[in-house]
Amino acid sequence: MGLTGLFLITFLVIHVGLNACIFYDLPIFDPNDNGAMFNKASHFMGSTMVMRLLEIVLFAGFILHIIQGWSLELQNRQKRKQGYQVNLGNRGSKWYSRSMGILGTLIFLFLVLHISDFWIPSRITHNLPQAQYHGVEMHDMFIKMYNSFQNPVVVVLYLLGVLALAYHLFHGFHSAFRTMGVHNRKYLAMLKSLGYGFTIVVCVLFALMPIAMFLNWVSPL
Amino acid sequence: MLNGKIPEGPLEKKWEDYKGHVKLVNPANKRKIEIIVIGTGLAGASAAAALGELGYQVKVFCFQDSPRRAHSIAAQGGINAAKNYQNDGDSVFRLFYDTIKGGDYRARESNVHRLSEVSGNIIDQCVAQGVPFAREYGGLLSNRSFGGTQVQRTFYAAGQTGQQLLIGAYQALERQVALGNVKQYTRHEMLEIVMIDGKARGIIARDLVSGELERHFGHAVLLCSGGYGNVFYLSTNAMGSNTTAIWKAHRKGALFGNPCFTQIHPTCIPVSGDHQSKLTLMSESLRNDGRIWVPKKQGDTRRPSEIPEEERDYYLERRYPAFGNLVPRDVASRAAKERCDAGYGVGSSRQAVYLDYAAAIQRYGKIEASKRNLANADADTITLLGKEVVKEKYGNLFDMYEKITGENPYEIPMRIYPAVHYTMGGLWVDYELMTTIPGLYALGECNFSDHGANRLGASALMQGLADGYFVIPYTIGNYLADDIRTVSIPTTHAAFEEAEKSVRERIEKLMSIKGNQSVESLHKRLGKIMWDKCGMARNAQGLKEAIVEIQQLKKEFWSDVKIPGGINEFNPELDKANRVADFIELGELMCKDALHREESCGGHFREEYQTEEGEALRQDDKFMYVAAWEMKGEHEWQLHKEDLNYEVVKPTQRSYK
Amino acid sequence: MEHYNMNLTLKVWRQPNKNSEGRFETFDVKDISSEMSFLEMFDVLNERLISEGNDPIAFDHDCREGICGACSMHINGRPHGPWHATTTCQLHMRAFKDGDTIVVEPWRANGFPVIKDLVTDRTSFDRIIQAGGYISVNTGNAVDGNALPIEKDKADASFAAAACIGCGACVAACKNASASLFVSAKVAHLALLPQGEPERKNRVLSMIAQMDNEGFGSCTFTGACEAVCPKEISVTNISRMHKDYLWAGLSTEK
Structure with missing residues (x-):
């Protein structure tokens, strides 16, 4: 759980970094970029064999994490056949720490939506607008993204997905390190702060993408 | 005259010589020998573990749900050992001498010297087991001082030494369980000793969950069932601590030594009301730094902070300048009682003194x-x-005090009062720890052997582990070596049948009374009689009255006790009734013993026998013996004596001035 | 400290034995002194039940000074009740006020089946210790206590873990009914000492295996165990145990 979790966290760094390229379109950077930086980066991620192989590893990571998570949740739920009349609730732990299964499931549902929105068109159906940079033909993911995020329902679903991810990470980040055996109090305190910081940065960036596009802060020329 | 089987030779050579010549059982034969151990406190757990390690087949019983809950766990302060790590003049002899003197010259020299000799091994063994004793920055073991001594020889683990030592012994025991050498029976209470041809050959135990009676054979039976302080109802003992195991043995013929020797601990949290179910000890280690005082004015109702320094009476420092607040427990307790009786007590009950x-x-x-x-x-x-x-x-002690009283001891002096804590008396045993029933041994607090009329702080843990780890593994061989041809006796033997029948009949009788008084209420009444008339101070008049009252209480118990529930189920009230019935009989014997001992010594203070300054006055010419009582019938006991011959120590009037 | 009396409503789990169905029973108790301990309040109620010819409520208790680990009541949803770092027996009625309703349940976990009312069977903990919670040293094999100096910080940390009283509150509080805090306290107590080193790997592997066999869940680091532990055993012990477990799994010779 912890190991796959940490692996997925590293993926998040790449994912958020790459997607943040859309913000290069903002007036303070280059309003004429028109998603070129983002499109190039996206193209790179799908163009080489190494990247495609890593993608398979990533999918394996997701599947493993999901299966592990669900089976763990299922097992743990069976350990108390008769429940309490009054529960400890928030007096001993945070609600999101106790709800990793549900949060994870929400993220999974979001993931289904997300993959069918972007990954499938870009890798399988190739049913996408095109752009050309320096003579190289590539998918115009920027336009695709913009189009998707004009639908307020999609924006809200994405924001909910990001929120679920945020709470999942609030617990998951430091818990993963604990599971892997980090027990020094100083390191744990540092990791906990790092976890909160990381979660906030990543999730705010993610959340800003649909918002920025919906509100036309970032938009094609 | 009783024979303590004390080995010949000079005191410091006795144990070594004994070990060198004691009979042995070879490993192949050990595997065929079964031993029953009752109780899993320090004595029981250590004995069961040590005997299991030697290869005996051991069965160990406790009434708690786990061996780790035995009341040794509650010991706070520490464990003594003559290591002299502090280079402050300690030695085996000095520990021996302090213990004899602390016991007011009513303990057997040979046993105490042996205890002192093995004390160092105990520390080594515990460290090897992983007991996390307190350490200095250099990584070496730390020591502190305790009452009745002038050296620092007490090893400790914060205020939880008993817990750590017991967990060590428990782990050693569980290891033997895992290895198959020991079988463990939790939530089981021993209710009878089975005797065959005059020897202890097994027990009848009751499964406290199902209520079923079980028969267990053993070539030997070890009682490690702890003290009987709960005869006073209110004591620092655990709620379940009881006398039943040793009382059954006593009824089968084992002599009971010095039953009236009770230790009243000076630093306990005072009683707060009628609902009180038990008393809580504040470790003796608090007397290292705390100062005990009462107001100089009688009936002073001012708050402690309002009483100026010159109007405070630090009575221990005043009376005993040499030892001050660190006088032995019996002395400190009596001094507190004296002040409160004279009208200087503090708190709403006026039955308390300040520990500041x-x-x-x-x-x-x-x-x-x-x-x-x-x-x-x-x-x-x-x-x-x-x-x-x-x-x-x-x-941790201050926190505990605050939880119980609701007062902050960092700001307001703690209120303390003496409470029953330990019983020095117990089954009479010889040098080998065998009772007067062959094959029946008593270890730890349930025997009478090492503390005389008063136990020094941090010596109970030492004795429990000494008996279990380092004495019984040697001495039991001396008995079992002659028993290797005895094949395990099937529990269908007539003696088992009969013993089980008597237990069953007694339980049925208890359940059939269906009277009006709860077990608890009768126990409380017994406790009150004992505390008032056989407590910190005793006199002939009161003791005589107490005997009559207890006999009356016994009749009432057996005609009017009310026990709910059934026999073949989990029924804690029935368990309690079984125990209280035995406490009542024991209470009578304690009063008889206290009445017969016309002297004051250690924890036994007869008001008729005191010096002009109110100190205990021994009558060495008449009472330099162990009083060992044989039960002859209902309310009838016969006194046997074991004379105490002091070859090395010269008994004097104890002085801590 | 002002003392006061109170009337309370108690809702207590009653279950005649392991195999029968249980239910809550409601009792009104009157004139309870704020100076009583929680268990003394139960004593008062039980005396009344006995005098009325009813079955008293069974509960585990022994030392009543917070160290034996026998007492085990789940009070208003919290193991051992509302006070921090306190066992049920040390909880005093000052924690409540007149008119309160108190719900009392037994520990709930598959590894702790109910025996009667509030009494559960915790022998699973003994079996976990049997799986390796010890140092294999026979009596008489020890070297001098001071022959092996131990860093004070380590000795202190070991002691802090060894302070566990085996009450099971951690299991009771954990949403997964995991015994990880209990097991890790023992693993840490022994792993922090040089004496525990030779058996370190096997110990952690077999104790965790036994914990799983006994029907306890696994740790997901919610921290509830630490919050209710009467001896304030730290959840970092569990991380330490995981580290040992991973290392042992990767590096055992077998």
Whole structure:
């Protein structure tokens, strides 16, 4: 759980970094970029064999994490056949720490939506607008993204997905390190702060993408 | 005259010689020998583990749900050992001498010397087991001082030494269970000794969950069932601590030694009301730094902070300048009682004295301030620093006090009063720890052997582990070596049948009374009689009255006790009734013993026998013996004596002045 | 401290034995002194039940000074009740006020089946210790206690873990009914000492295997155990145990 979790966290760094390229379109950077930086980066991620192989590893990571998570949740739920009349609730732990299964499931549902929105068109159906940079033909993911995020329902679903991810990470980040055996109090305190910081940065960036596009802060020329 | 089977030779050679010549059982034969151990406190767990390690087949029983809950776990302060790690003049002889003197010259020299000899091994063994004793920065073991001694020989693990030692013994025991050498029976209570041809050959035990009676054979039976302080109802003992195991043995013929020797611990949290179910000890280690006082004025109702220094009577420091607040327990307890009886008591009940940490907080605060180079620290800073130091040393005890009383002991002096804590008396045993029934042994607090008329602090843990780890593994061989041809006796033997029948009939009788009084209420009444008339101070008149009252109470119990529920189910009220019935009989014997011992010694204080200054006055010419009582019938006992011959120590009037 | 009396409503789990169905029973108790301990309040109620010819409520208790670990009541949803770092027996009625309703349940976990009312069977903990919670040293094999100096910080940390009283509150509080805090306290107590080193790997592997066999869940680091532990055993012990477990799994010779 912890190991796959940490692996997925590293993926998040790449994912958020790459997607943040859309913000290069903002007036303070280059309003004429028109998603070129983002499109190039996206193209790179799908163009080489190494990247495609890593993608398979990533999918394996997701599947493993999901299966592990669900089976763990299922097992743990069976350990108390008769429940309490009054529960400890928030007096001993945070609600999101106790709800990793549900949060994870929400993220999974979001993931289904997300993959069918972007990954499938870009890798399988190739049913996408095109752009050309320096003579190289590539998918115009920027336009695709913009189009998707004009639908307020999609924006809200994405924001909910990001929120679920945020709470999942609030617990998951430091818990993963604990599971892997980090027990020094100083390191744990540092990791906990790092976890909160990381979660906030990543999730705010993610959340800003649909918002920025919906509100036309970032938009094609 | 009883034969203690004390080996010949000079005192310091006895144990070595004994070990060198004692009969042995070879490993192949050990595997065929079964031993029953009752109780899993320090004595029981260590004995069961040690005997299992040797290869005997051991069965161990406890009434708790796990061996780890035995009441040894509650011992706070520490364990003594003559290691002399502090280079302050300690030695095997000095520990031996302090223990004999502390016991007011009513203990057997040979046993005490052996205890002192093996004390160092106990520490080594416990460290090897992983007991996390307190350590100094250099990584070596730390020591502190305790009442009745002038050296630092007490090893400790914060205020939880008993817990750590018991967990060590428990782990050693569980290891033997895992290896298959020991079988463990939890929630089981021993209710009868089975005797065949005059020897102890097994027990009848009741499964406290199902209520079923079980028969268990053993070539030998070890009782390690702890003390009987709960005869007073209110004591520092656990609620379940009882006399039943040793009382059954006594009824089968084992002599009971010095039953009236009870230790009243001076530093306990006072009774707060009728609902009180037990008393809580505040470790003796608190007397290291705390000062005990009462107001100089009788019936002073001012708050302690309003009483100026010159109007406080630090009566222990006044009466005993040499030992001050660190006099032995019996002396400290009596002094507190004397002050309260004279009308100087504090608190709403007037049955308490102050244990004050204000001076210690100032003292530590100043030391700490100078350590931190705070030359001009103001009073508040010093107090704050001092509190920090005290918190580190005694924090858990202070927290406990606050939970129970709702008062903050860092600000207000603690109120304390003596309470029943330990029983020095118990089954009479010889040098080999065997009772007068062949094959039946008694270890730890349930025997009478090592503490005379008063036990020194931090010596109970030492005795329990000494008996279990280092004495019984040797001495039991001497008996079992002659028993290797005895094949395990099937529990269908007539003696088992009969014993089980008698247990069953007694339980049925108890359940059939269906009277009006709860077990608890009868127990409380017994406790009150015992505390009032056989407690900290006793006199002939009171003891005679107590005997009559207890006999009356016994009749009432057996005609009017009310026990709900059934026999073949989990029924704690029935368990309690079984125990209280035995306590009532024991209470009578204790009063008889106290009445017969016309002297004051250690914890036994007969008001008729005191010096002009109110100190205990021994009558060595008449009572230099162990009183061992044989039960002859209902309310009837016969006295046997074991003379105490002091070859090395010269008994004198104890002085802590 | 002002003392006061109170009237309370108690809702207590009653279950005649392991195999029968249980239910809550409601009792009104009157004139309870704020100076009583929680268990003394139960004593008062039980005396009344006995005098009325009813079955008293069974509960585990022994030392009543917070160290034996026998007492085990789940009070208003919290193991051992509302006070921090306190066992049920040390909880005093000052924690409640007149008119309160108190719900009392037994520990709930598959590894702790109910025996009667509030009494559960915790022998699973003994079996976990049997799986390796010890140092294999026979009596008489020890070297001098001071032959092996131990860093004070380590000795202190070991002691802090060894302070566990085996009450099971951690299991009771954990949403997964995991015994990880209990097991890790023992693993840490022994792993922090040089004496525990030779058996370190096997110990952690077999104790965790036994914990799983006994029907306890696994740790997901919610921290509830630490919050209710009467001896304030730290959840970092569990991380330490995981580290040992991973290392042992990767590096055992077998």
